Amino acid sequence: MSAEVLVLCTSAGLFAIGAAGALLHRHPVAMLMAIEIMLNAANLLIVLAARVRGGADAEAAALVVLVVAAAEAVIGLALALALFRNKTRPDVDQASELRG
Amino acid sequence: MEGLFGPLAVGCAVALLSALGVVLARRPIYAAIFLLAHSLSLAGLFALLAAAMIAVGQVIIYSGAIVVLFLFVVTLLPSGGRELAPTSGRVMAASVAAGGLLIALFVGFGGPLPPTTPAATAAVALGVPAVGHALFGSLLVSFELTAPLLLVAIIGAVVIWRRHEPESRTAPRPVRATEPRRLVIHR
Numbered sequence: 001m002s003a004e005v006l007v008l009c010t011s012a013g014l015f016a017i018g019a020a021g022a023l024l025h026r027h028p029v030a031m032l033m034a035i036e037i038m039l040n041a042a043n044l045l046i047v048l049a050a051r052v053r054g055g056a057d058a059e060a061a062a063l064v065v066l067v068v069a070a071a072e073a074v075i076g077l078a079l080a081l082a083l084f085r086n087k088t089r090p091d092v093d094q095a096s097e098l099r100g
Numbered sequence: 101m102e103g104l105f106g107p108l109a110v111g112c113a114v115a116l117l118s119a120l121g122v123v124l125a126r127r128p129i130y131a132a133i134f135l136l137a138h139s140l141s142l143a144g145l146f147a148l149l150a151a152a153m154i155a156v157g158q159v160i161i162y163s164g165a166i167v168v169l170f171l172f173v174v175t176l177l178p179s180g181g182r183e184l185a186p187t188s189g190r191v192m193a194a195s196v197a198a199g200g201l202l203i204a205l206f207v208g209f210g211g212p213l214p215p216t217t218p219a220a221t222a223a224v225a226l227g228v229p230a231v232g233h234a235l236f237g238s239l240l241v242s243f244e245l246t247a248p249l250l251l252v253a254i255i256g257a258v259v260i261w262r263r264h265e266p267e268s269r270t271a272p273r274p275v276r277a278t279e280p281r282r283l284v285i286h287r
């Protein structure tokens with residue numbers, strides 16, 4: 001088992017763990033953390049590809065992914081706080097209505 | 101890259117275990133701590149993979165900004181962020197989805213690895229200047245688009261927060277003259 005295959009398997013495992021966490025939790029912040037794990041797994045794969053193929057473009061793309069993850073965390077956490085500021089139980093299943 | 105197998109294995113093990121901790125932690129505050137360990141281990145993996153700039157960015161953006169943001173939000177949540185225990189159907193769905201996704205990913209990754217290019221064996225061309233050239237060269241559009249993305253994210257967060265306020269704080273309620281004066285304590 002080479003080092004590339006090890007990192008590849010780690011990336012796949014991290015993505016699966018993140019998907020399981022996003023489905024398992026009802027807490028919006030816990031779901032967001034699981035989604036962050038999935039983004040990290042994708043970023044790890046991008047960096048591995050940059051190492052294997054020797055391209056600097058992929059590393060720059062990984063930086064852009066980091067910025068996108070930051071923006072997603074800001075919006076997601078603001079939604080979580082706004083949805084659950086008046087409720088005692090943080091449960092995303094209670095938020096079933098979308099109103100403008 | 102073969103000499104790096106030991107450190108890479110350690111980093112991968114730490115990343116996987118801390119990710120499991122994030123998913124399985126019952127309280128979000130512990131999950132945020134596990135997320136900190138996870139992002140630091142990933143920064144170590146990036147540094148081992150000769151991506152020093154991504155490693156530094158991971159530490160600054162993820163460990164420094166995002167995890168601290170999560171910690172703030174967890175402290176602001178009602179009931180300390182404790183959540184109900186997941187139902188058995190939810191656990192079943194999550195494990196089935198994770199297993200299926202893992203199988204699909206391994207089938208997708210199952211082909212032979214592409215041959216390593218000569219540039220990768222040298223692994224010296226991926227420094228900060230090369231990444232900077234890529235950012236301001238072939239990736240210029242997406243790099244510049246991150247600026248309005250961050251701006252829109254900031255404005256969106258403020259708008260989402262203000263829209264759900266129960267009363268507007270900018271327009272105080274007019275006090276009628278016939279009403280007796282009372283002491284009002286504003287929160």
